[in-house]
Amino acid sequence: MNELDRVSIHEAMEQQSISLSKAGIVTFLQARCSVIAAANPNVELTDPIISRFDILCVVKDVVDPVKDEMLAKFVVDSHFKPQPKGVDIHEKSISNSQNEIETSSMPTDPEILPQDLLKKYLTFAKLNVFPSLHDADLNKLTQVYAELRRESLHGQGVPIAVRHIKSMIRMSKAHARMHLRQHFTPVDVDMAIRVLLDSFISTQKFGVQKALQKRACEGCTAL
Known part of the structure; x- marks a missing residue:
């Protein structure tokens, strides 16, 4: 860059x-x-x-036998799906038709929204839902910011700035809007705090990460 x-x-x-x-x-x-x-x-x-990014996602190469096996299977299977060169167009169209029939016959997950319905849902939320923030929620965000600000001075990761309060408000608002709520709830605020904590902890040195993770777990238990 x-x-x-x-x-x-x-x-x-x-x-x-x-x-x-x-x-x-x-x-x-x-x-x-x-x-x-x-x-x-x-x-x-x-x-x-x-500091102007709301979330920092650190990608790590973590060994996971289950996920590693799924990834390996996906890579191996991907080499068998493409049609070899020289395949007759008629044979290719028949193969595609069979694949479409097999796909249509597969059971669909009721929790997965069709793309058209998802677009309408997002458009409706954007035009009609404008969540408002309560004083109690703002106080909670302020306390979290003060704690993170204090920790960032001792850590060796990304410093916490006032912009991160706005980041938590934006994430809380997005979560509430996604659920079509006109007011913030503790669930929305806790989600924003949890995401910012994960982002902050992931940017610290390993030793600091362990201490922060322990304190974060203790704080979640207290909540």
């Missing part, structure tokens, strides 16, 4: 706009959208830029 990319990310998240200069055309575009960045562990992003 070069310096120009860093400036673009900074503008998109801080000013919610981004400047473009291509082929002699200079313009500004609105960037009011979610920003997702993927990078190698050694990426040299400054703390002010990293």
Whole structure:
């Protein structure tokens, strides 16, 4: 990631706009959208830029026999699905038809929404649901922020800034809106706190992670 990319990310998240200069055309575009960045562990992003992300997901190569076997099976099976070169078009169409019939005959999961219904659901929530925050919820978020702020000064991960309060509010709001609630509930707030805690802990050194995980578990038990 070069310096120009860093400036673009900074503008998109801080000013919610981004400047473009291509082929002699200079313009500004609105960037009011979610920003997702993927990078190698050694990426040299400054703390002010990293702090503008609501969530940091650290991908780890954890050994899990069950998941490893599922992944290996998927990779092996993927080599048998593509049609070999030179297959007759008629034979290919017959094979595709058989696959469609087999897929349609498979039982569907009732908890999985069809794509069209999901689009309508999201559109309805976006246009009609505007959750509000209670004072008790705001106090809880403030206390969590103060605790994380204190811990971040002693740790060696991403520093906690005031923006993370807004991050927790945004995540709480999104969770409440997803459930079509007009008011925040403790479930929404706890979810946002849990996600931010996981994100914060995952960016710390291993020794600090263990101590924070223990304290986080004790705090969840107390709640």
